[in-house]
Amino acid sequence: MQADIVFLMTCAIRENAENKVWHKLRELERAKRSGAVKKFGLLGCMAERLKTKVLEEVPTIDVIGGPDSYRHLPKLLAVNSLTGQNAVNVLLSLDETYDDVLTDVHPHSSTITSRTSAYVSITRGCNNLCSYCIVPHTRGRERSRSIETILKEVRHYVDAGVREIILLGQNVNSYRDFGGDQVEGKEQQQVKLAAGFRTLYKLKSGGIGFDVLLDEVARAHPDVRIRFTSPHPKDFTDEVIEVIARHPNIAKGLHMPAQSGSDAVLERMRRGYTKAAYLSLVERIRAAIPGCAINSDFICGFCGETDADHQETLDLVERVGYLVAYIFAYSMRERTHAHYHLVDDVPQEVKIARLTELNQLYRLSSLRMNQATVGTRQLLLIEGVSKKSPDQLYGRNEANQKVVLTRRATEDGSGDDLIDVGDFVDARIVGCTSVTLLGEPVAKSSITAFYA
Numbered sequence: 465m466q467a468d469i470v471f472l473m474t475c476a477i478r479e480n481a482e483n484k485v486w487h488k489l490r491e492l493e494r495a496k497r498s499g500a501v502k503k504f505g506l507l508g509c510m511a512e513r514l515k516t517k518v519l520e521e522v523p524t525i526d527v528i529g530g531p532d533s534y535r536h537l538p539k540l541l542a543v544n545s546l547t548g549q550n551a552v553n554v555l556l557s558l559d560e561t562y563d564d565v566l567t568d569v570h571p572h573s574s575t576i577t578s579r580t581s582a583y584v585s586i587t588r589g590c591n592n593l594c595s596y597c598i599v600p601h602t603r604g605r606e607r608s609r610s611i612e613t614i615l616k617e618v619r620h621y622v623d624a625g626v627r628e629i630i631l632l633g634q635n636v637n638s639y640r641d642f643g644g645d646q647v648e649g650k651e652q653q654q655v656k657l658a659a660g661f662r663t664l665y666k667l668k669s670g671g672i673g674f675d676v677l678l679d680e681v682a683r684a685h686p687d688v689r690i691r692f693t694s695p696h697p698k699d700f701t702d703e704v705i706e707v708i709a710r711h712p713n714i715a716k717g718l719h720m721p722a723q724s725g726s727d728a729v730l731e732r733m734r735r736g737y738t739k740a741a742y743l744s745l746v747e748r749i750r751a752a753i754p755g756c757a758i759n760s761d762f763i764c765g766f767c768g769e770t771d772a773d774h775q776e777t778l779d780l781v782e783r784v785g786y787l788v789a790y791i792f793a794y795s796m797r798e799r800t801h802a803h804y805h806l807v808d809d810v811p812q813e814v815k816i817a818r819l820t821e822l823n824q825l826y827r828l829s830s831l832r833m834n835q836a837t838v839g840t841r842q843l844l845l846i847e848g849v850s851k852k853s854p855d856q857l858y859g860r861n862e863a864n865q866k867v868v869l870t871r872r873a874t875e876d877g878s879g880d881d882l883i884d885v886g887d888f889v890d891a892r893i894v895g896c897t898s899v900t901l902l903g904e905p906v907a908k909s910s911i912t913a914f915y916a
């Protein structure tokens with residue numbers, strides 16, 4: 465490693481994420497001592513959470529910057545250069561959304577996941593205070609960007625050739641633009657939640673919600689695929705569901721983190737819903753959006769989780785039939801409600817055994833869903849060339865299933881020119897494994913043409 469400056473951008477959500485960063489910090493400490501790296505700094509949630517400990521353990525660090533301090537980085541670096549001391553800013557903000565920061569579209573940009581997709585951050589922070597979660601403590605209060613600046617950023621990427629926009633936030637569908645009076649013709653809405661869901665915090669009124677934003681983005685770019693992550697189930701109101709159902713360019717693959725299927729555990733997690741409320745929401749979504757794929761996050765071995773609780777989670781997984789489930793062993797985080805009031809009493813091996821069982825179970829529904837696509841036509845956005853063979857491309861369908869297809873002229877002859885990264889392709893699915901679909905190109909296409 466040889467660099468003038470290295471910044472580590474960090475996550476604090478689970479202990480193992482942090483362990484990796486400690487390891488990297490030691491490496492950078494050595495690199496600075498040997499002269500290979502001149503300066504190094506720690507940014508993001510771990511910086512927010514552990515500033516004092518980092519200063520104690522890694523005293524040669526130059527800069528520590530929390531998630532709301534990125535505008536101050538030049539100043540922090542200048543102070544560090546002038547004084548030779550650590551420069552630290554971990555103040556959280558009530559209104560920082562970086563809404564005027566536009567990222568250049570180039571393949572190495574952190575905002576652009578590939579040449580085809582771009583993340584657009586629309587909210588920051590989280591007010592939910594789920595009892596296990598550090599995010600509200602490291603990211604601060606929830607705040608949203610204005611619709612105008614979001615539309616401007618989306619246009620910036622679309623003009624540069626991006627074909628998929630992923631709206632991003634810690635609690636993305638709780639988006640609310642409170643300064644939104646200026647959007648002509650838009651009525652102020654009352655803040656609503658999905659039926660059967662509640663919050664610990666008091667709901668505000670007024671402002672413009674996620675349904676309106678989603679509708680505006682989808683209408684502005686009918687040939688750009690739109691996804692969003694990470695949502696909370698409470699904010700899938702009937703209005704949001706209706707907008708997703710109505711627009712062919714909003715992907716019909718939704719993330720709906722359930723965390724547990726046990727009412728007692730959900731209560732201790734302070735999630736604000738029961739298993740029945742969650743299942744009823746899934747039913748409403750499936751009725752309004754036929755074939756919609758649903759994904760989820762689960763935590764295994766949360767404080768006091770019994771075998772019976774775990775069975776409830778297995779039952780939920782079975783009933784919903786997820787395409788993808790991200791399953792984590794509970795990792796106690798300091799400063800959270802659970803840290804102060806509950807006991808991390810499930811042994812690690814039990815956590816892992818439950819995690820393995822859940823993984824095996826969801827993979828069955830995942831495989832069933834993959835098999836069900838064989839013989840169908842799917843609209844793929846081509847994301848890249850396979851590392852294994854230059855003749856193979858890969859892309860994703862609406863549900864976000866990965867599809868590998870041979871790089872050759874289309875069946876209908878629409879592509880004498882070969883298919884390339886960034887194209888939408890109408891493909892026939894001819895086979896699958898448990899994680900990938902296999903496709904053959906039928907025609908080059910677009911969202912509007914495919915669904916016409």
Ligand code: 5AD
Nearest residue numbers: 596597721761762763792793794795
């Ligand atoms: N331990 C384990 N998993 C956690 N998550 C959040 N906090 C913790 C924790 N303390 C998981 C949740 C969340 C995902 C992003 O990370 O499932 O949805």
Ligand code: SF4
Nearest residue numbers: 590592593594597599
């Ligand atoms: Fe954490 Fe998500 Fe709960 Fe917010 S909604 S506290 S980010 S798990």
